[in-house]
Amino acid sequence: MIIQSALAVAAVAVSSTAVATFPRSVLAFLAFQAAVLFVYLARVPRWLRIGLLGLALLVLMPLIGAYNGYYLEVATQVGIFVALALGLNIVVGLAGLLDLGYVAFFAVGAYSWAIPGSPHGNEIFGSGFPLPPSTFYLFLLVGLLVAAGTGVLLGLPVLRLHGDYLAIVTLGFGEVIRVLANNLDKPINLTNGPKGITPIGRPPAPFGLPYGEYFYFLVLLIVAIVILVNRRLEDSHIGRAWEAIREDEVAAQAMGVPLVRAKLLAFACGASFAGVMGVVFSAKQLFINPESFTFLESIGVLSMVILGGMGSIPGAVLGAMAVTVLNLQVLKGFSLWLNELKNAGVTILGFNLADLPTQFEPAKYERMIFGIILVLMMIFRPQGILPARRRQRELR
Amino acid sequence: MDLPLLLGILPQVLLDGLILGFMYALIALGYTMVYGVLEFINFAHSEIFIVGAFVGVELLLGLKSAGLLDALPWPLVLVLVLVAGMAASGVLAVTVERVAYRPLRHAPRLIPLISAIGISFFLQDAIRLFESLWRNAFNLVYPTMDVLNVRFELTQTVDVSVKSLVVIVAALAMLGVLHLLVNRTKVGTAIRAVAEDQAAASLMGINVNRIISLTFLIGGAMGGAAGVLFGVQYGLINPYTGFIPGLKAFTAAVLGGIGNIPGAMLGGLVLGLLEALAASYLSLLTGGAFGAEYKDIFAFSVLIVILIFRPKGLLGEVIRGRA
Numbered sequence: 001m002i003i004q005s006a007l008a009v010a011a012v013a014v015s016s017t018a019v020a021t022f023p024r025s026v027l028a029f030l031a032f033q034a035a036v037l038f039v040y041l042a043r044v045p046r047w048l049r050i051g052l053l054g055l056a057l058l059v060l061m062p063l064i065g066a067y068n069g070y071y072l073e074v075a076t077q078v079g080i081f082v083a084l085a086l087g088l089n090i091v092v093g094l095a096g097l098l099d100l101g102y103v104a105f106f107a108v109g110a111y112s113w114a115i116p117g118s119p120h121g122n123e124i125f126g127s128g129f130p131l132p133p134s135t136f137y138l139f140l141l142v143g144l145l146v147a148a149g150t151g152v153l154l155g156l157p158v159l160r161l162h163g164d165y166l167a168i169v170t171l172g173f174g175e176v177i178r179v180l181a182n183n184l185d186k187p188i189n190l191t192n193g194p195k196g197i198t199p200i201g202r203p204p205a206p207f208g209l210p211y212g213e214y215f216y217f218l219v220l221l222i223v224a225i226v227i228l229v230n231r232r233l234e235d236s237h238i239g240r241a242w243e244a245i246r247e248d249e250v251a252a253q254a255m256g257v258p259l260v261r262a263k264l265l266a267f268a269c270g271a272s273f274a275g276v277m278g279v280v281f282s283a284k285q286l287f288i289n290p291e292s293f294t295f296l297e298s299i300g301v302l303s304m305v306i307l308g309g310m311g312s313i314p315g316a317v318l319g320a321m322a323v324t325v326l327n328l329q330v331l332k333g334f335s336l337w338l339n340e341l342k343n344a345g346v347t348i349l350g351f352n353l354a355d356l357p358t359q360f361e362p363a364k365y366e367r368m369i370f371g372i373i374l375v376l377m378m379i380f381r382p383q384g385i386l387p388a389r390r391r392q393r394e395l396r
Numbered sequence: 397m398d399l400p401l402l403l404g405i406l407p408q409v410l411l412d413g414l415i416l417g418f419m420y421a422l423i424a425l426g427y428t429m430v431y432g433v434l435e436f437i438n439f440a441h442s443e444i445f446i447v448g449a450f451v452g453v454e455l456l457l458g459l460k461s462a463g464l465l466d467a468l469p470w471p472l473v474l475v476l477v478l479v480a481g482m483a484a485s486g487v488l489a490v491t492v493e494r495v496a497y498r499p500l501r502h503a504p505r506l507i508p509l510i511s512a513i514g515i516s517f518f519l520q521d522a523i524r525l526f527e528s529l530w531r532n533a534f535n536l537v538y539p540t541m542d543v544l545n546v547r548f549e550l551t552q553t554v555d556v557s558v559k560s561l562v563v564i565v566a567a568l569a570m571l572g573v574l575h576l577l578v579n580r581t582k583v584g585t586a587i588r589a590v591a592e593d594q595a596a597a598s599l600m601g602i603n604v605n606r607i608i609s610l611t612f613l614i615g616g617a618m619g620g621a622a623g624v625l626f627g628v629q630y631g632l633i634n635p636y637t638g639f640i641p642g643l644k645a646f647t648a649a650v651l652g653g654i655g656n657i658p659g660a661m662l663g664g665l666v667l668g669l670l671e672a673l674a675a676s677y678l679s680l681l682t683g684g685a686f687g688a689e690y691k692d693i694f695a696f697s698v699l700i701v702i703l704i705f706r707p708k709g710l711l712g713e714v715i716r717g718r719a
Contacts, residue, residue, distance in 0.1 A: 098506050100513075157704055164437045164509050165703055168646060172696035175643075183689045295639075299517060306510060359528035368521035374514025378507050379499050 005044045011035035012052055016060050023067040026333045029074075030325065032056075032064070037321060041314055041386070057220060062213050072212045076284070078324045079219035080277050083226045085304040085320040086313065087273030090230070092302065093311030093388070094239060095266035096246025098167040101154075101174020102301055105271035107181060107293035108150045109143035109278020111191060114288050117201040123189045136203035140279050147275020151267035159263045162249075174298055181290040196289025200282050215284045222280065226273055230313050233269070242266055243311070296367065300327075303370045306377050309384020318386055323373070327366050335363040402680065407554045409676045410669065415560050415629065417668020418567035422622035423645035424652070424660035425574065426489070426615030432591045432655035433611045436497070436505075439512035442642020443519035444489045444616050448481035448623025449633045450523055453536045455480050460539045470543045474562065478624050485620025489612040498605075516639075523635040535634045538627045563625045570621055571661055574614070578657060587611060591655070640692065644671070647699040653709025662710060671695055 015035040018028040039052045065072030084106065091099045115121050117136065121129030158169045185193030205214035233239045241262045244252035253259050282288050304323045308315025342353045377384065423445050430438045455477050459465045465473065496515050500508040527534040544559040578584040589597040590607045598604045626641065627633050644667060652663025675688040702709065 096506070098509065157700065161703055161707070164505065165650075165707075167506075167509060168437065168643075168650075169700055169703060172643070172647075172699055176693050176696050179689060179692050183687065187686075299513065302510075302513075357528055357532035359532050359534065360525070365521045365525065367517040368525070371514040371516070371518030371521070375496050375511050375518065378503075378511040378514065379496070382503065382507050 001043055001045070004042045005048055008035075008039045008042050008044050008048065008052055011038050012056055012060075016056070016064075019064050020067075023064070026329055029064070029068075029071050030329065032060075033078075033321065033325060037318060040317065062216065065212055065216065069212050072216050074325070074328050076212075076216045076219050077328060078321050079216070079223045080281060081301065081304060081324045082223050082317050082320040083219075083273050083277045084301045085308070085316040086223075086226050086230050087270040087277075088301050089270075089305050089311065089313070089316040090233065090242070090273075091266050091270035092305055093309075093316070094234070094246065095242040095263060097263060097266060098164070098170070099267075099270070100167050100171035100295070100298055100302070101177070102170075102270070102274060103293045103295075103297040104154075104174040104177035105147040105150060105274035106278045106281070106297070107177055107290075108271075109147045109275030110282040110288050110292070111181065111197075111278075112143045112146045112275070113139045113279040114197045114200050114282040115190070117283065118197050118199060120189075120192055120197045123192075130201045133201040133203045136201065136279070136283060140276055143275040143279035144272045145275075147278065148268040148272040150275075151271030152264050155264045155267040159260055159267075171295065171298075174293075174295060178290050178293055178295075181293065191290070194289060194291075196287055196291075197282075198287035200286050200288070202283050202286070211284075215280065218280060219277075222276060227313060227317070234313065238262065238265060246311075296370075299370055299374075300366070303373045307373050307385060309387040312384060312386050312388035315384045315386040315388065319384075323370075326369060331363045331366065331369070335361050338362060402677070404553050405676060407551070409672050411554065411556060411560070413669035413672030414665065415563050415668070416672060417665035418564060419622050419626055419629070419641070419664075420645045420648045420668050421661045421664025422567055422570065422618050422625070423641060424649040424664045425571075425657065426619040427646050428649040428652070428654055428657060428660040429587075429611050429615040431649070432657075433587065433608055434497075434501075435655075436508055437512065437646065438489075438497075438612075438615070439509060440492055440496075440515040440519060441489075441615070441619055442638040442645075443516050443523070444485045444492070445619040445623045445626075445642060445645075446633065446635065446638030447488055447519070447523065448485040448620025449627040449637070450527070450536070450623075450635075451484040451620070452477045452481045452624035452627050453538055453633065456539045457536075465539060465541065470541055473541070474566075474628075478566065478621055481620040481624035482617040483620070485623065486613040486617035489616025489619070490609050493609060493612045498608075520635045520639075527635070535632065538631050538633070540631075544628065559628050563629050566621065566625060570618065574618065574657070577614070583607075583610065644695050647695055647702075650699060651702050651709055653711040656709065656711050659709055659711035666710070667695060667698065670698065 012035045015028065015031040018025070019032050022028045036053070036056050039049060039056065042049075044052075061072070061075055065075070084102070087105075088099065088102045091097050091102070113136065115124065116129060116131050117133070117139065118130050121131070154170070154173050158166060158173075161169060181191045182194050184190040185195075191197070202211065205211060209217070241252065241257045244255065244257055245259065245262055249259065281292075285292075300323060301320075304319035305316055306319070307322060308317065308319030338353070338356075342356055345352060345354045347353065423441070426441045426444065427438060430436060430441070456465065456473075459468070459473065492515055496511045497508050500511055524534045527536065544562065545557060547555045547557045549555045576584075578587060586597070586602045586607050587610065589600065589602055590604055590611075594604050597607075623638070626637075645664065648663035648667040649660045650663070651667055652659030652661070671691050671694065674694045675691045678690055678694075679687045
């Protein structure tokens with residue numbers, strides 16, 4: 001414990017110094033993220049963990065952001081995906097309902113602020129739009145409720161289905177939402193079709209914070225709430241009911257678990273996290289269109305949950321961080337580096353890199369990464385990197 | 397509404413639906429056979445299908461650059477391409493089973509499904525990677541063969557091209573052969589026995605693993621044939637093209653009763669016809685308010701409705717499923 005504490009302090013100190021010395025180095029920033037993750041997972045005293053995490057996330061990260069705004073953007077994206085992964089973790093990890101259309105709820109949340117928060121609302125309701133930007137906070141709640149309602153609406157007809165059928169139907173549902181978003185520009189222009197909606201209003205940032213910092217703190221706050229809610233849920237009455245359903249539906253029912261209500265609640269809970277983050281996402285991006293809500297995104301979030309460990313909260317956090325950073329930084333960094341080598345005409349093993357076809361770009365192969373993660377995890381470690389304790393026992 | 401106009405295009409719509417339906421039926425066979433034997437949705441089947449299409453286009457482009465495309469008689473070329481596509485897809489399906497599904501055969505049900513999703517995503521980008529390195533392009537166009545584009549006018553509003561006839565004839569022939577294989581041969585009996593009860597089948601001296609591989613081989617080969625026919629019929633393919641037809645073929649399999657071979661054929665045809673009708677009439681009947689794009693929603697709604705009201709499909713599930 002003492003060694004780990006010392007290591008945690010050292011890791012934060014060294015990595016933040018590294019970032020301060022080399023503000024443009026991807027490696028330094030990766031080390032910083034790894035240090036934060038280490039503090040979160042290491043066996044250190046509670047006060048030290050909270051202190052170090054607070055220092056790193058509330059002070060150091062915004063400072064880094066002041067040097068290099070892109071890193072703050074990465075951190076914000078990581079936060080968004082952590083919340084999504086935790087939401088899906090409830091549905092897939094705790095309740096054992098494989099949802100392949102999870103991003104649909106994210107989309108519903110995003111559109112529920114994008115339409116009233118932009119001039120586009122006038123096309124539907126006449127006049128009076130965009131709503132004043134301060135109503136954004138109200139719409140965080142609206143997005144939550146709309147997404148939860150959509151979850152219940154989807155759940156009601158399909159919850160009689162089991163396992164893999166449920167997976168395919170949720171996949172179909174996700175596609176339906178995307179096709180609707182793509183085509184509901186007529187007869188009434190609800191979503192403006194593939195052109196998307198812009199400009200979406202942003203709330204006034206308090207204390208004159210720049211928007212990068214503002215959204216970072218907002219996402220951080222929401223993630224903290226989501227983690228708290230998740231931890232309370234896990235050991236609550238309903239959380240245990242979910243796990244009972246996952247293990248054996250018939251036995252759970254015999255023990256008096258109300259199947260339909262518990263499953264609907266799982267869908268609604270999972271969906272509501274995505275709904276809130278959808279609202280934040282639309283305000284942050286200023287622009288949304290159906291392209292942000294494809295099946296690829298659903299699978300991305302699923303592979304985060306699987307990588308970390310189904311049903312495990314630290315697992316979902318770790319998975320979301322790893323996959324997002326891999327996508328945003330490692331692959332992109334590798335692409336850029338390869339491009340530089342190509343332009344310099346470097347030769348590797350007698351092969352001139354300048355001869356590489358132009359269509360070959362490592363950054364475009366995220367599906368392959370997701371695919372490899374899913375297959376390898378299923379074969380070698382189905383319980384995930386940081387398994388939930390109960391789940392670990394079950395799979396052994 | 398202009399009734400004569402609506403009726404006038406009906407035969408053409410039905411014909412298009414039939415072609416689409418045969419394609420779905422061929423793909424659906426892969427889902428349904430695997431489900432019948434393992435009670436498992438082979439999510440990667442849509443990519444096995446599109447691999448057939450890519451092998452077909454590579455072979456055709458190869459023949460073209462060798463100057464053989466017009467020199468050889470066209471039925472020979474078509475048979476060659478079909479056989480190549482079927483072989484590639486069949487072997488790929490067997491390999492995928494061996495690598496990603498067999499180690500998980502006794503795991504909880506969602507585990508192999510997630511593995512299959514992973515394989516599906518991996519294959520999409522693997523095809524893209526290969527074609528990017530090989531041709532520096534991954535949107536490929538089937539080379540045209542003039543004979544195939546000849547159109548016969550049946551009536552003033554209905555015409556049919558040679559390639560459509562080829563699709564129908566090839567699909568019918570393959571469905572017929574498969575039917576004979578499963579119902580009239582010793583191997584077919586073994587497949588049905590394994591589907592019914594693996595343990596009992598193995599006690600009767602059937603090598604269960606070999607039969608499962610064979611099932612994947614046959615299902616994959618049907619998918620590969622569908623891929624080649626898809627390319628010949630519609631021309632443009634890319635690594636991600638397979639996904640939606642795959643999903644719809646799965647819908648077709650469920651519609652007909654999953655695990656049921658005649659059901660997959662029926663489901664494919666019904667879904668193809670419904671989709672063609674929706675694609676051409678939705679826009680006409682609603683005055684352009686809902687376009688042909690809604691045909692996808694239509695197919696998924698069919699899936700949801702069938703699963704809720706008749707989960708065993710039109711012809712019923714042959715195997716008592718746990719689902």
